[in-house]
Amino acid sequence: MNCELAHERIVLAAYGELPDEQVHELDRHLAACSECGHEQQQLLALKTLATAYPVVEPDPNLVARSRMRLEEALDALPPKQWYERFGQRILNNFSNLQAAPVAALLLLIVGAGAGTLGGYEYAQTRAAHVAGRTPAVTARNANVDSTQPTPAGSAEVANISSIVRQPNSEIVDVTYSQIVPQHIEGSLDDPAIRQLLMLASENASSQGVRDDSVGLLAAECRAGHACQGEGIRDALMVALRYDKSENVREKALEGLQPYVAQDMRVRDAVLEALLNDSDARIRSAAISELEPVSADTSVRRVLSTIANSDHNPHIRTVSREALSRAPVFQ
Amino acid sequence: MDGPDRAAERLQARAPEMELIREAQAGSRAAFDALVRQYEQQVLRLALHLTGSEHDAEDIYQEAFLKAFRYIGNFRFECSFYTWIYRIVTNLCLDQLRRRKTRREDQAVVVDHSGDEIDVLASVSDNRAFSNPAKELDRKVLGERIQAALSKLTPRERTVFELKHYQGLRLRTIGEMLNTTEETAKNTLFRATKKLRTQLAGLR
Secondary structure (H helix, E strand, C coil): CCHHHHHHHHHHHHCCCCCHHHHHHHHHHHHHCHHHHHHHHHHHHHHHHHCCCCCCCCCHHHHHHHHHHHHHHHHHCCCCCHHHHHHHHHHHHHHHHCCCHHHHHHHHHHHHHHHHHHHHHHHHHHHHHHHHHCCCCECCCCCCCCCCCCCCCCCEEEEEEEEEECCCCCCEEEEEEEECCCCCCCCCCCHHHHHHHHHHHHHCCCHHHHHHHHHHHHHHHHCCCCCCCHHHHHHHHHHHHHCCCHHHHHHHHHHHHHHCCCCHHHHHHHHHHHHHCCCHHHHHHHHHHHHHHCCCHHHHHHHHHHHHHCCCHHHHHHHHHHHHHCCCCC | CCHHHHHHHHHHHHHHHHHHHHHHHCCCHHHHHHHHHHHHHHHHHHHHHHHCEHHHHHHHHHHHHHHHHHHHHHCCCCCCHHHHHHHHHHHHHHHHHHHHHHHCCCCCCEECCCCCEECCHHHCCCCCCCCCHHHHHHHHHHHHHHHHHHHCCCHHHHHHHHHHHHCCCCHHHHHHHCCCCHHHHHHHHHHHHHHHHHHCHHHC
């Protein structure tokens, strides 16, 4: 054992973390090495010295004060909506189901199998139907002989998964998948339209499409049009946090404004934007949205941090002004 | 091996707490309040010793239990509630220490909620029949030196040393609480003890 390793094991032994089989080896090394023996003495002295800063029981007044403040904060929280309680009950029941692992596993396997089979059958039927209807195909990823008759359909070929030539014949079996462009028209209150807008806000490769989708979702929320679903707020929070375009992030922030007071997740997301967003316009808008809830300790602390450390002088000024207007608790 | 028996004993001891947690998850405020009363002393003790400030300890208490209330539905009984709440408190204390480092405040002394300095050592009762004022003064000075040395550690080193030396947690538990490995917690403890020995060399 070298001395560097011995020093580490001395620390572990002093704190009862050294495995028994290594204790004897360490003792033998310490008996032979005076420097490591001195190291051990120093560490034991440190442990003794550290007791000069003891852990004390908190003052009863501090405990009472803290408890009272917590009770006030809990009383001020809005009651959970019926769908939140229902969703929580489903999750709790699911966690109880985890106590029956075999049943849960069987259920999962059966469900996944049925879903996969059903989905496969549906996809096969639909692909056959589309291929039968549409006139032409654009091949993308394969070496397809142009003299062969092309499969019917205007759908794009996504990939070719297998090519098998039948023995002693000119017949070739080709297995391929198709992407079928679709078009849908409907109201903004239509769940299918909303689902597509939420997907577009996260997955669209074009910034313009993400901008439009987030803008529409945010406008719905600001207008109070049945924006209670968790999926829409989640989509806006994801856009606020991750989208590369400041226009998209700004629209997401505007859409979340009605929920800053009642939804702590939204409040935390806006606080994070205030701390981390690179665009000063967005940080400034975040301060305005947080001002009605500046009584919240976490909001005051972030505002205080920003007031002292933001690199933009305007942001620091606005934060200080917001803090000065915040109600002070005794 | 008595492993299964001890596990059953632990489970039985935890049964009343598990019932409380389930009731709190179902929305019972009384059940949550009972959990708060069960753990509030430990939470405040840890926060006060780590931050050295009553004001910060109170804020951390508030945030920790509000977070616990908000996310108790996500508690899956994979660990004890004690470990779960301790994890929340530890990370809040770590955040506070990091913010303090950014602001470069000197927290070598303990301050109460009104901002006055309080003497931690004075609150430790002296059970001896006759106190020795000179020794008391030495102890106070020593305590202040220890606090100053602790404040020189990085937030993570400070937290790991606190949890290991003062709270007596296993390195594996400390690693889980800080969302890292036992090996990382170990290395952090080595660095912390090395730095402290250097800082306090003149006292021995």
